[in-house]
Amino acid sequence: MLTARAAAIILAKELRLEFRTRELLTATVIFALVVVVLFSFAFDPTAAESRRYGPGLLWIAFLFAGSLMLNPSFAREQNNETLDALRMAPISSFAILLGKILANFIFMSLAELVLVPVFAVLYNLSLAGIVWRLILVLVLGTLGLTVTGTVFSAISAHARMRELLLPLLLLPLLTPLLIAAVESTASLFAEQPTLDRTWLAFLAGFDIVFLTASWLLCDHLLEE
Amino acid sequence: MPVLAPTAPHTPARIGLSFHNVEKRFGSLAALRGISLEVRAGEFVALLGPNGAGKTTLLRMAALLMNPTRGSVQFTNGLASISADARKQALMLRPKHAIGLVGHSALLYDELTAAENLTLFARLYALDKIPEKVATALEDCGLASRAGSLVRTFSRGMRQRLAIARALLHAPNLILLDEPAAGLDRQGLAWFSARLARLKQEGCTVLMSTHARNESLDLATRAVALAGGKVEHDSGSNGDPRPLLTALRAEA
Numbered sequence: 001m002l003t004a005r006a007a008a009i010i011l012a013k014e015l016r017l018e019f020r021t022r023e024l025l026t027a028t029v030i031f032a033l034v035v036v037v038l039f040s041f042a043f044d045p046t047a048a049e050s051r052r053y054g055p056g057l058l059w060i061a062f063l064f065a066g067s068l069m070l071n072p073s074f075a076r077e078q079n080n081e082t083l084d085a086l087r088m089a090p091i092s093s094f095a096i097l098l099g100k101i102l103a104n105f106i107f108m109s110l111a112e113l114v115l116v117p118v119f120a121v122l123y124n125l126s127l128a129g130i131v132w133r134l135i136l137v138l139v140l141g142t143l144g145l146t147v148t149g150t151v152f153s154a155i156s157a158h159a160r161m162r163e164l165l166l167p168l169l170l171l172p173l174l175t176p177l178l179i180a181a182v183e184s185t186a187s188l189f190a191e192q193p194t195l196d197r198t199w200l201a202f203l204a205g206f207d208i209v210f211l212t213a214s215w216l217l218c219d220h221l222l223e224e
Numbered sequence: 225m226p227v228l229a230p231t232a233p234h235t236p237a238r239i240g241l242s243f244h245n246v247e248k249r250f251g252s253l254a255a256l257r258g259i260s261l262e263v264r265a266g267e268f269v270a271l272l273g274p275n276g277a278g279k280t281t282l283l284r285m286a287a288l289l290m291n292p293t294r295g296s297v298q299f300t301n302g303l304a305s306i307s308a309d310a311r312k313q314a315l316m317l318r319p320k321h322a323i324g325l326v327g328h329s330a331l332l333y334d335e336l337t338a339a340e341n342l343t344l345f346a347r348l349y350a351l352d353k354i355p356e357k358v359a360t361a362l363e364d365c366g367l368a369s370r371a372g373s374l375v376r377t378f379s380r381g382m383r384q385r386l387a388i389a390r391a392l393l394h395a396p397n398l399i400l401l402d403e404p405a406a407g408l409d410r411q412g413l414a415w416f417s418a419r420l421a422r423l424k425q426e427g428c429t430v431l432m433s434t435h436a437r438n439e440s441l442d443l444a445t446r447a448v449a450l451a452g453g454k455v456e457h458d459s460g461s462n463g464d465p466r467p468l469l470t471a472l473r474a475e476a
Contacts, residue, residue, distance in 0.1 A: 009347045017335050081329035084289055085390070089348040090320035223291070 003098065006091035010099025018107065024069055029111045032065035036115060040122040050123035055185035058119050059178055062145065065111055067167040070149035073100050074157035083157075083222070093218040097150065101214070104146040112138055130188045133195045137188065140203035141181035147210045148173055154221045177206050239299055239322045239398045240265035240429055241286055246295035248281050248453075255281040257453040258295070263431060264461055265300065265397075268424050268443055271433040272472050273450035279433035280328065282450070283400045286431060287325045299398075321349065324396030326404045330387040334376035338367050338386050341375060342393055349394040357393065365389040366415065380407035388416060392423075399423060401432040405440070416440060441469055 018024055039057045043049055077083035086096050116134070120127050127134065149170055156165040180202040187196040214221070242262040248255045256278045263269055271279045284290040285297055299319050325331070332341045342358040351357055362368045365385040375383060384407045391399070405413055417440040423430065424443055434441060447465035449457040449472075459465040 006348065009344070013333070013336075013344055016340070017333065020335050079334060080332050081327060082331055082333055084287075084325075084327060084329075085331035085345065086348070087289060088287060088320060088323065088325060089345065090350070091348055 003092050003095045006089075006095035007098040007102065010086070010096055011102045014100060014103030015106065018103070024072060025107055025110060028065045028069040028107070029114050031068055032061045032111055032115050033118060035061040035064055036119050036122060047124050050125050051186070051189050051191075054119070054123045054125055055182045055189060057123075058116070058185065059141070059182050061115065061119075062108070062112065062142070063171065063174060063178060065115075066108060066145045066149050067170055069107055069111070070104055070146065070153045070170075071156075071163055071166045073104055073150055073153040075153070075162055078157060087222060093222045094215050096222060097154065097214055097218045100153075101147055101150045101211075104150050105143060108142045108146055109138075112142065125189055130193045133193070134185070134188055136195070137181065137184040137200065137203070140200065140207060141177065141184075144177045144181075144203060144206045144210060145174065147207060147214060148177075151210070151214045151217075151221060177203065180206065238265040238427055238429070239319060240267070241300065241398065242298050243282070243285070244296045244298065246282075246285065246292045246297065248278075248285065248290070249293045255453055256285075256292070259450075259453070259455055260295075261448065261455060261458070262461075263429060263446075265429050266427045267461060268420075268430045268445045269432070270441055270444035270447045270465060270469065271431060271450065272447060272468065273433075273456070276452075277450040278453040279450055280402055281453075283325070283327075283402050283431060283433060286398070287323055287327075287400050288320065289325075319398075321394065322397045323400065324391040324394065324398070325400045325402070326384075326388050326391045327402050328406075330375070330383045332375050332383065332387060332390060335374060337372050337374055338362060338378075339371040341386065342390060345390055346393055351394060361389040361393050364419070366411075381409050381412045384408055385412055385415070388419070392419070397428050399428050399430045399432075401430065401434070403433060405434060413440075417443070441472075444469065447472075 036057065039061070043053065074083065077086070083096075087093070116127070116138070119125070149166075152166055152169045152173075156162040156169060159165045180199045184196050184199040184203065187194050187199070240263050243259050246256055246259045259278070259282065271282065273279055281290065285292060299322075333344070336344065339358055339362065342361055343354055346354045346357055359368070359371075362371050365388065367382060367386055367389070370378070370382065375386065378386065384404070388404060405416060408416055420430065420432075420440045420443055430443075432440070432444070444465050446461060446463065447457070447459045447468035448455060449468055457468055459468055
């Protein structure tokens, strides 16, 4: 079976499971909202202050939300050892991983769809005129976050302290992505909004490198 | 390079398998210690032995879920064989379409309905006429009236019947059963024994680890007893499995 078709089947399964229970999405959105709101109390959210700190806080909130959301991605396959059933099916390991990456990307994007407008209101920042460029930055940053997070969710799924292990593995590795995403977002929220192509290219490069690595290593990642 | 003849998804080849001096270690613990066993296509093998004998590890290796630490597992279809020894080769040629596993766990999603679970796996195995096949499988295992119920609402026996239906949905030829009767009531056991008898008649190769209570043991054409990760007794392909099975029942 084609990898794309098998990945689409896994994606459909992930979406059905999540939209039926809404466990992950609800918890993640509420958690990220709490982070954004609490940070807004930490300093005076004038436009000038927000331009300095806002993008960093926004991506920190995404990162925390991501580490919360990505953890159960493979861990919940252990309930009835359903990962074994997927591994036994005549599909490539990458199809399983890709289906989960796409599902996590959609979940993170939905969480961001709620978070970004709230963030803009709380931090007194305008999204007018930068929406499409901001979406481009968010897509590239979120893709990097979900690719790495899903891969590390597979690695840490068998660990006893997986809730702790995933952020410990993930956060240091995502530092370059975080810097590039924050810089790109900050340049958009500047008084004269610009799209920093260097950081954007870095984000795209990060995504390509980790997507390629996950493709190359998927058999080992899903092995016992 | 020897290859397994390509098989259409719905007409898997008759498949046998052989373990060559297979060892499996989990850190310092040796689960299998040099097992050599040849299972011919069409054989019905009862795997016996106490807890920790290595039955589950052997079945997981046959299901391609685990690689041996040493030794190799080969699949045969009467025409040629492939070696699972070389990782790359094994990944390319694994006869996944031909294998069905009923494991310790149900291998089902609790938050999907019975029909959704079967449909998901039917799609992953690229089956045709999926709605008809799912309906037939549910009818066969006696869960047609619960097709739309979430699996988490099922009793253990119902789960097990659905797990068996899932494992057999793609008409595998090599069937691996790890304590398949666990949780089944008298009616469920009767259904399962009848289903196994049909599979045996169709020429499927069956490896089943089980205990004395399981009536379907009578279908076995061969009994292999494991102990401490080694083959302790083997009635052989042309031997009589009854003495071993009788001894097992006497112990139980």
